[in-house]
Amino acid sequence: MAEATLTSNRLKGLGGTLAKQGILIAFIVFMIGFALFSEKFLTSGNVMTVIRQAAIVGVMAIGVTVVVIGGNLDLSVGSMLSFSTVLVVDLHDKIGPGEAIAVMLVATLVLGALNGFLIGYLRLNSLIVTLGMLSAIQGLTLIYTGGQNVDISHQDTTWFAVFGRGQVFGLPVPILIFAVVAVIVHVVLAYTPYGRRVYAVGGNPMAAVFSGIRRNRVVACSYLISAFCTGIAAVILGSRVMGSQNNVGQGYELLVLAAVILGGTSLLGGSGSVLKTVIGVLILGFIQNGLLLLGYAYYVQWLVTWVVIILAVWLDVAAKRGRLFSPIA
Amino acid sequence: MTKMIQKSVAAGVVASGLALAGGAQAETMTIGITQNNVGVDSYQTTYEKAFIEAASKNPDVKTIVLDAGGDVARQIAQMQDLIQQQVDAIIIWPTNGKAVVPAVRKANQAHIPVIVTNSNIAKEGQEFIASFSGPNNITQGAYSAEMMCDALDNKGQIVQITGQPGYTTAIERQKGFEDRLAEVCPDVKIIESQPGDWNREKSQRVMEAFLTKYDDIDGVYAGDDNMGVGALNAAKAAGRKDIIFIGATNFSVGYEAMARGEYYGSIYQSPVDDAKNALQTAIDVIKGKDVPKMNYFDTPKITQKNMDQFSKPVF
Amino acid sequence: MSIMNKSSAARLWRQVVRHPIWFFVLVIFIFFSLATDHFFAFHNFQNILVQTSTIGLIALGMTLVMINGNIDLSVGATLALAASLAVDIQGWPVFESWGDWAMLPAVIAALASGIMLGALNGIIVWKTGVNAFIVTLGAMLGVRGLVFIYTQEQSFYAMNFAYSDFGSSAVGPLPTLAVIFLVFTVITHFLLARTVHGRNTYAVGGNRDAAVNAGIRVGPHMVVNFMIVGFFAALAGVTLSTQMGASTPNLGRDYELWTITAVVLGGTKLTGGAGNIIGTLGGVLAIGILRNGMNLMQVPAFYVLVILGTILIAVLFLDKQVNRKEDGELRV
Amino acid sequence: MNAFDTALRVQGIVKTFPAVRALDDVSFDVRPGEVHALLGENGAGKSTLMKVLAGMHRPDQGRIFISEEPAILHSPLEAKRLGVVLIHQELSLAEQMSVAENIFLGELPRKNFGMVDWKKLYADAEAILQRLNCDFGPQTRVEDLSIAKKQMVEIARALTVEAKAVIFDEPTASLTDQEKEVLFDVIRDLQAQGVGIVYISHRMEEIFRISNRISVLRDGTYRGTLETVDTNEDEVTRLMIGRSLDTSRGGKVVSTGPVVLKVENLSCGDLFENVSFSVQAGEVLGFYGLVGAGRTAIAEALFGLRRLSQGKVVLNGQEITITSPRHAVEQGLALVPESRKEQGLVLGMSCRDNMTLPQIGNLTTGPFVSNGGEIAIFDRYRDLLSIKTPGWRQLVGNLSGGNQQKIVIGKWLAMRPKVLIVDEPTRGIDVGSKAEIHNLLRELAADGYAVIVISSEMPEILSVSDRIIAMYRGEITREFTADEVTEDNLVQAISGLS
DSSP: OOHHHHHHSSSHHHHHHHHHTHHHHHHHHHHHHHHHHOTTTTTHHHHHHHHHHHHHHHHHHHHHHHHHHHOOOOOOOHHHHOOOOOOHHHHHHHHHHHHHHHHHHHHHHHHHHHHHIIIIIIIOOOOHHHHHHHHHHHHHHHHTTTTEEOOOSTTTGGGGHHHOOOEEEEEEHHHHHHHHHHHHHHHHHHHHHHHHHHHHHHOOOOHHHHOOOOOHHHHHHHHHHHHHHHHHHHHHHHHSEEEEOTTTTTTTTHHHHHHHHHHTTOTSSSSSOHHHHHHHHHHHHHHHHHHHHTTTHHHHHHHHHHHHHHHHHHHHHHHHTSSSSSOOO | OOOHHHHHHHHHHHHHHHHHHHHHOOOOOOEEEEEEESSSSHHHHHHHHHHHHHHHHHTTTEEEEEEETOHHEEEEHHHHHHHHHSSSSEOOSSSSSTTTHHHHHHHHHHHHEEEEEEEOOGGGGGGGSEEEEEEOHHHHHHHHHHHOOOOOTTOEEEEEEETTTTHHHHHHHHHHHHHHHHOOOOOOOEEEEETTTTHHHHHHHHHHHHHHHEEEEOOEEEHHHHHHHHHHHHHHHTOOOOOOEESSSSOHHHHHHTTTSSSOEEOOOOHHHHHHHHHHHHHHHHHHHOOSSSOOOOOEEEEEETTTOOOOOOO | HHHHHHHHHHHHHHHHHOEEEEEEHHHHHHHHHHHHTTTTHHHHHHHHHHHHHHHHHHHHHHHHHHHHOOSSSSSHHHHHHHHHHHOOHSSSSGGGGGGGGGHHHHHHHHHHHHHHHHHHHHHHHHOOOHHHHHHHHHHHHHHHHHHHHHHHHOOOOOOOHHHHHHHOEEETTEHHHHHHHHHHHHHHHHHHHHHHHHHHHHHHHHOOHHHTTTTTOOOHHHHHHHHHHHHHHHHHHHHHHHTTTTTTTTTTTHHHHHHHHHHTTTTTTTSSSOOOHHHHHHHHHHHHHHHHHHHTTTOHHHHHHHHHHHHHHHHHHHHHHOOOOOOOOOHH | TTTTOSSSEEEEEEEEEEEEEEOOOOOOOTTTTTTEEEEEOOTTTTTHHHHHHSSOOOOEEEEEETEEEEEEEOOOOHHHHTOOOOOOOOOOTTTSBBBBHHHHHOOOOBOOGGGBBBHHHHHHHHHHHHHOOOSTTTHHHHGGHHHHHHHHHHHHHHHTTSEEEEEEESSTTTTTTHHHHHHHHHHHHHHHTTTTEEEEEEHHHHHHOOOOOEEEEEEEEEEEEEEEGGHHHHHHHHHHSSSSOOOOOOOOOOOOOOOEEEEEEEEEEEEEEEEEEEEETEEEEEEEEOTHHHSHHHHOOOOOOOOOSSEEEEEEEEEEEOOHHHHHHTTTTEESSOOOIIIIITSBHHHHHHHHHGGGGTTTEEEEOOOOHHHHHHHHHHTTTOOSSOTTTTTTGSSSSHHHHHHHHHHTTTTTTSEEESSTTTTOOHHHHHHHHHHHHHHHHHHHEEEEEEOOHHHHHHHHOEEEEETTTTEEEEEETTTTHHHHHHHHHHHTTO
């Protein structure tokens, strides 16, 4: 520990500041770079489009941030998104939009509760449990629809359209939802007893229990939050597309995780924040959009993401460590 | 075990039946099918349903229905499992036109006839299959190109949203479309192509980027209606009303959009026909009938003008 | 002589008891033998071995990396890159006059690509100190990007049937691919259990500080293990492409997840320091037998997903119950 | 023997970390066959010096001599090969591996193809274990060993080479008295073989028992070397902390307060059986016994961390069943656990956040944590316990051991518990802070708290307790009042001899 005390001051000055704000700087560099090469990039229309597109990943990533700060992983959010979107779209015509959203949220929370029970109460490894749930929920979705696409028939008349397509005060509703969810979860994490407990459980689960914190419940709740956010993302997605395929959320779990990591939330738990995740989400979104505008094939963005993730996390780790390179021999 | 006995008893009965009646058709045929990725879209799901339904109507046919989940390796494993079970014929909906060739060849070597359905395998594998049954995706692409030329009066710039990269159907439709477009109306230019992975939301996102990037888009060709409707969603949201949308594999959402006048046209391709065609081809092959090597079923153009001749797709 | 046999049989039994996954393998083996006609057949066992060999080979390397306390999520993409290289290079005009020998440089290039990507991952993990999960998650995306750039989204096809004939050839009663898998299983088992490098693998994963203090060069050691898993991923790419005589850019998606699942089912701890190849073999076979058996039983694909997911969680739960120490465990 | 002949000698060592000068011109030597104790408060530079000696850090300036041969040490392994071995305080063993593999970690004997020469490995390990009188074999898995035996494995590592100097860093921290004796035998044995021993410990009585010379570090500087026979604890302490220490305590009063906690026939698996005791307000009840005698398990059971197989717990006259730590906290119990870093603190959180953690649910205005309320609590207990920290934002991981321990104690005092259980109150804490914490525990009792102290250190338990309960193998063997207890009868009681 003494070691950490000594070295934490090491990367002081400009280098340290740069390293600590690495992700923000990367963000700015990217924005400037893209803006120089594509005049369309920084138009308000494009910026709105990118954030609107990023809202779905963003809302989910905010939920997953809570799970990760609590020291766990959630890989099931991708297929949960498929499940929830299919459910809300399918029920929309059958029981009406409001009811559909309510039923979908309850069903999604049940899945989240199952995750929470297995990981929080039974103490099973979160990576493997959510991997299993990834597969199982995808299967459930397919069984529910029998593999058929689901669609909303009267797209132009339903008020359900507002979530994905509407505008309030000139701002697209998905962006507003994204912002509201970010603010709420940020407040929960930073200013409520529950938030404090999440950090404690993620930072040192044993010490948290020895302080009388009900770790089981804290962890289980983090999965409920994650599921709830996924449910909200499903509303945006369903409303935006007005239909859903059974695999619509496939691969989202990794995008979401990449965004959380990019933001600098540690996979070890106990540190991180919603605001960082929001930046991570936006970076991914703007990289994707910028490269597309520059005319690069879509797969180039994967290569860029690789480099960005490693550089961003490296800088973050280096700032905490106080040295650029790891001291391991 | 009991099933095995039944089968051999049945075989014995058949043998004696043959001797007596000289050709009664009482033998049960076992047909295995390995599909690409059921559940990824309604077409494949409806296909599977139609296939099972058609098979259940025929008392002589017993089916083993498998799904590769889009994974080539798993499809090869399923081919092996089907060969292992010594089915009478295998129908394969290739996850990849090239990669399944050796597996098809293996079945061929085990004297099990293989019928390729929906999306053809590479030419190197043609000698090992009994027949291909399905739509002609190159022609479909060409049809879409012709519609595009008509709709745009042979002039304009368009974008293309293709299916999942690496998948035969996507590649063939793209090729058919691009080649034909260059022939019929060289003044219609494809300014950019991006994959939409058969996914409506992905396609919507791609289209949103296109709309930002290009102030002037006259038309969109999408590898299927699912993606086409995604692109339409994006255009509507951006308030761009003057764009022509042409897809393929007419989905019910596409059909409805056409009815509303928002969507220009598509290719009418019925999964039910597709499935029935494949099953019948397999049965014919087992019975030793002569079947054409390329057993295409008809996939006509459907546009706002002629759509009342077609019933709304069920998927 | 018989005494020797007895004691080695007893040893074998002890090994089985120490790996609960083998009970599970036994249970599903018996279940499928009774439940479906085609399961219990030598030819089917050959199939299972070939089908599991792909995940199995990767799992061998993954076991080392995970005992080290690391993880590699990029194996699926590495597999695709190696497969593409192996299939594409043998068709290069340069090697036209080489005949069947053109496969040699192709396979070597493929394996080298895997080893190099492994080394890259390892060096990044070593030098930056960034968690291997993050490093390889990035690589999983990035290497897939490389595959698409290299292949330009195209599938490749091996013009020479000798390549795919190799994939379906047999050594005596066993398919060649199964033999390759089994031979490497034995080699890796010995590497891990008997060699200095193998033992150091446990030391580095079990207590990294201790390993550092004992003078084990932890960084290079981990790099070697990443190179080994890269090699195995590439080898799996080659063997898989011989089964297809082709490669596709989407090959190997999700394989990292199934590989990790198999390794964890086999008893390797995600925290490192514990695990072994016998367990991993059990984990790989468990998944292979389940898939094969459900195919043969014609379980609908949708239900297969649910069943696999549920079984994965159930096995994890049972493993935890079995391995829980009776008392002495704090209720934290 | 020439007096200037040294086994290990360093001269003018300077080691700077960017913000701190950790060692400033330190010279130090150990002669063959002597035990040279190294003393200093936490942060005085002991561990840095030790790491320099063992090749883990390279000094910025200064020279190292091994048997008067200049040496440059690049790695612990190199140091070891040259005959300088460090035995770590915190166990650094790979649990899943065998004893033999751990002893020879990093230098497993090889055959061809990088294969391990198991025969040689086991034979060599066996020889070393016999030298240490160990009763376990080289093939035993380390995870199956007790802590003390693990410590012996750690020591066994030092014997794999012809050691010239062996550095022991707090070797007795987790050993029982019996095991301590075995260790001292080993040290004497090494001495007899002409090995120089560097012995780092906070425990004065050990140092005065086994050392020949004592050197003291303070604030990274060398403060002098004393011949053990010529000095006393006071002098050493003065050198260490720059002042003398008041270790005396007020007269022991037999408490007359009401019984707060009463425990009857408590049993928990084979950890402890039929344990009955009670503790009154205003007294310190000490639990003394060997590691594994069941003391910690009782505390954990009372705190809801273990399932009781039978027994009755009465708190303030009411029988209660404790099902979880949360429940225990609600009932008014508090546990300062034995392992500060693992169980007591979230090292990545601030001082304030750690201190308010158990009551965070109550410190709210509306749904939000009340910032003012939190800081008020922190300020109050910081002052009360004289915690030295730059501010409440300081990460707790950056504090010294003593201040960390005070945070843990403060965290529970802030809950105003009925019973405060303190397990190993001063483990790994330097002498100065130790006395402070002892005084604090006494004061708490004087303020009316019922305090239970569990300790493995006899001086600690003797100085702090009003009554002492001795345990042996899960059972209470004897209860002493402060007047009855002597070192002898206490040792007998915890060894099952009485």
